[in-house]
Amino acid sequence: MKYLITIVAFMLMLLTIQACGNGEQSERSDASDTANGNELTDFELEHGFGPVTERLDIDEEIDMDKVAKGRNIYEMKCEMCHNMGSRMVGPPLGAITETRSPEFIMNFILNPSENVRKHPIGQALLREYMTEMPYQNVKEDEARAIVEYLRHYAETEL
Amino acid sequence: MSKSKKNKLRGLLLGAGFVAIAAFIFTGCPSQQGMMDRGDAAQKVYVAPGDHDEYYGFFSGGYSGQLSVWGLPSARFLKVIPVFSQDPETGYGYSEETKPLLQTSYGFIPWDDSHHPHISQTDGDADGRWIFINGNNTPRIARIDLQTFETKEILELPNTGGNHASSFVTSNTEYVIGATRFSIPYEMDLDVPIDSYSDEFRGALSFIEVDPESGRMEMDFQILVPPYNYDLGRAGKGQSSDWVFFTTYNTEEAHTMLEINASRNDKDYIAAVNWKRAAELVREGRGTTMDAYYYHNYYEGNQGIAINDVKDQVTVLTPEDGQDFIYFLPTPKSPHGVDIDPTGEYIVAGGKLATVIPVHSFSRMLEAIENRDFDGNVENIPILNYDTTIAGEVQDPGLGPLHTEFDSRGYAYTSVYISSEIVKWSLDTFEVVDRIDAYYSIGHLMITGGDTKNPDDLYLVGLTKTAKDRYLPTGPKQNHPAQLYDISGDRMELLLDFPTIGEPHYAQAIRADKISGNVAQIYEIEDNDHPYAIDRINQNRVERDGDVVRVYMGSTRSHFRPDNIEGIKVGDTVYFHLTNLEQEWDVVHGIAIKGANNSEILVAPGQTKTMKWEPKRTGIYPFYCTAFCSALHQEMQGYVRVSAADSDVELTWKTGTN
Ligand SMILES: [Cu+2]
Numbered sequence: 005m006k007y008l009i010t011i012v013a014f015m016l017m018l019l020t021i022q023a024c025g026n027g028e029q030s031e032r033s034d035a036s037d038t039a040n041g042n043e044l045t046d047f048e049l050e051h052g053f054g055p056v057t058e059r060l061d062i063d064e065e066i067d068m069d070k071v072a073k074g075r076n077i078y079e080m081k082c083e084m085c086h087n088m089g090s091r092m093v094g095p096p097l098g099a100i101t102e103t104r105s106p107e108f109i110m111n112f113i114l115n116p117s118e119n120v121r122k123h124p125i126g127q128a129l130l131r132e133y134m135t136e137m138p139y140q141n142v143k144e145d146e147a148r149a150i151v152e153y154l155r156h157y158a159e160t161e162l
Numbered sequence: 163m164s165k166s167k168k169n170k171l172r173g174l175l176l177g178a179g180f181v182a183i184a185a186f187i188f189t190g191c192p193s194q195q196g197m198m199d200r201g202d203a204a205q206k207v208y209v210a211p212g213d214h215d216e217y218y219g220f221f222s223g224g225y226s227g228q229l230s231v232w233g234l235p236s237a238r239f240l241k242v243i244p245v246f247s248q249d250p251e252t253g254y255g256y257s258e259e260t261k262p263l264l265q266t267s268y269g270f271i272p273w274d275d276s277h278h279p280h281i282s283q284t285d286g287d288a289d290g291r292w293i294f295i296n297g298n299n300t301p302r303i304a305r306i307d308l309q310t311f312e313t314k315e316i317l318e319l320p321n322t323g324g325n326h327a328s329s330f331v332t333s334n335t336e337y338v339i340g341a342t343r344f345s346i347p348y349e350m351d352l353d354v355p356i357d358s359y360s361d362e363f364r365g366a367l368s369f370i371e372v373d374p375e376s377g378r379m380e381m382d383f384q385i386l387v388p389p390y391n392y393d394l395g396r397a398g399k400g401q402s403s404d405w406v407f408f409t410t411y412n413t414e415e416a417h418t419m420l421e422i423n424a425s426r427n428d429k430d431y432i433a434a435v436n437w438k439r440a441a442e443l444v445r446e447g448r449g450t451t452m453d454a455y456y457y458h459n460y461y462e463g464n465q466g467i468a469i470n471d472v473k474d475q476v477t478v479l480t481p482e483d484g485q486d487f488i489y490f491l492p493t494p495k496s497p498h499g500v501d502i503d504p505t506g507e508y509i510v511a512g513g514k515l516a517t518v519i520p521v522h523s524f525s526r527m528l529e530a531i532e533n534r535d536f537d538g539n540v541e542n543i544p545i546l547n548y549d550t551t552i553a554g555e556v557q558d559p560g561l562g563p564l565h566t567e568f569d570s571r572g573y574a575y576t577s578v579y580i581s582s583e584i585v586k587w588s589l590d591t592f593e594v595v596d597r598i599d600a601y602y603s604i605g606h607l608m609i610t611g612g613d614t615k616n617p618d619d620l621y622l623v624g625l626t627k628t629a630k631d632r633y634l635p636t637g638p639k640q641n642h643p644a645q646l647y648d649i650s651g652d653r654m655e656l657l658l659d660f661p662t663i664g665e666p667h668y669a670q671a672i673r674a675d676k677i678s679g680n681v682a683q684i685y686e687i688e689d690n691d692h693p694y695a696i697d698r699i700n701q702n703r704v705e706r707d708g709d710v711v712r713v714y715m716g717s718t719r720s721h722f723r724p725d726n727i728e729g730i731k732v733g734d735t736v737y738f739h740l741t742n743l744e745q746e747w748d749v750v751h752g753i754a755i756k757g758a759n760n761s762e763i764l765v766a767p768g769q770t771k772t773m774k775w776e777p778k779r780t781g782i783y784p785f786y787c788t789a790f791c792s793a794l795h796q797e798m799q800g801y802v803r804v805s806a807a808d809s810d811v812e813l814t815w816k817t818g819t820n
Pocket of ligand 1: 750751752787788790
């Protein structure tokens, strides 16, 4: 009989401990990122993520005022990481206007972190260069001017 | 196992089982029982990871000389802002830019004792533009810019000993005040016997004007007062905002064993100063100009090297009969704090040896002045009658009341040092309504949003002097504690107890949104006006001028340019002017070089900082980035070759081609 009481008492004790165990499940947010390029629109695929969401109307002829402005900003905010003809912290940019659209380049300048995370080109670049390109506090019109400078470079220096 | 042992075991298990059941039935889950009380407190201070606190708290560093910044209510430690002491972590006081900030008329001083931070105000409310803090030992006031959380200016106070009653601002930051805690001869550098105290020594109350746009301070005038100890101060609010108040003790004019000799009088004074009237008198030319020697250190542009503006004169106003700008309010007994309620009507003193908390009425004070109801004067300062200005005395406040702050519902909260508690009392009845323990020996306290005309009613922080057993022991000296209380209800409730940095005397807390939206994330390269900055990497270079060598260096993750330098000689003075060309928030580079008798320097994005190096031996000196800035941070390094003084190694520098 005493054994029985002991056992019952013991089970009750276990029960109380059980009941007091934490019932709450810690919430886990499913941080599913859009890592696969499938969810990109056609525009994004070609021109990247960022504030530029439509094709720009860009004149064939180079605007030399923009080139001068773009060059100034490029030297100030880009040249420490990019060479024109060879790899440095980032990829060479001398011929970038021949492989990427102006909109892509601008979006990359204006919104690098989203592009290296979500865009297949950016993801591949990050894997290769292992440094994330920073947003360099460049305004949209300045990014446009940089594109002009890079176009001019490609036309005259290559 | 013997039978009796088995029985004992069974008995024990049985007993344990019953106790568990009984406990469960009567009290619920044991672990959650404790959490009902504490969980409530925990919830109130819980700020989820990634979320931000509701308040910035600025705690003085006391003998660390600095100012620490905390998030409240979580008590997250945010940063230390170096102010009066060198800080090897950031290079403050070691870099060429910041060394001039610590220059004084006594030479370079790497330390001070910082006591009372005070946030700039507009219309009686904290505006979050700047925070001022006093240096007590070698009297100074510093201004910290709350866009960058950096010390931008330090002003020395002339002819002052121990600037303790500082750095409180008036309602629109017209003035920051300072005062002499230790009276000294006012005349500059006067060499007299110490026992000439009453004849030769004087107190000085300082009024420092603040430029409303730039925040730049200027010593406007000092008021010459009797040789007492001027201990604490506060500016009036609302109706009293043209006034500032200082406590005095040692009206006995003792100069030795003050513990006894300065505790004889039943009453000392609160000095009430109409600063507006005093400033008018100064504008009318009623002040005199006296010799002085003091430093004013600040930056001229938004970056650059701080300059030393050395001053040799100060304007002094000596009270004359009938000038009507300063009065003494008799107050028991060696008062420490003087605090003004949000309406500006009540002037509350903390008489550390008094048995009551005396509360003066501002309107009665004005009335008494109007009626010329004086009880004599000292040195042309009229003395008011205690009975006419006093509005009430709080009875039984505990032993050693020091400082008072207020909520917006008509309650005052006074810290009481000896009995180590906080008492809450009503400004209506002057009766104590609640009290709670402080751990241990509380000094100042502060209320979030407080010392303004609109304090919040949420939290109170008590700043205590000893921790003893409150935390895990860390040696014979423990760090100073702070305690966070919930004051939103009828009863005060202790929420949190945490160790701080240095010895926080006073602290202030301001709603975070008054500051956070204005905080700079980078220094913009375009606005860098530092004389040795480069604004593009292709300007990197090394220049020699005699035996001074300047390295104009740029950094980006993960390299310096230049990173190979030759042609430095023993005996040269080398300045590394490092411009961090990053424009991304919080991407910092640092530099340190082997054998430098200096600290590293840390350079924020877009900033230029200078490390001075005087190589003493020939050889190859590696330098590297001290901040883990990127995946290739370990690659961020360079070499300097140091040759003999008479060598003819040419000065060259390069980056990038092996
Ligand atoms: Cu680095």
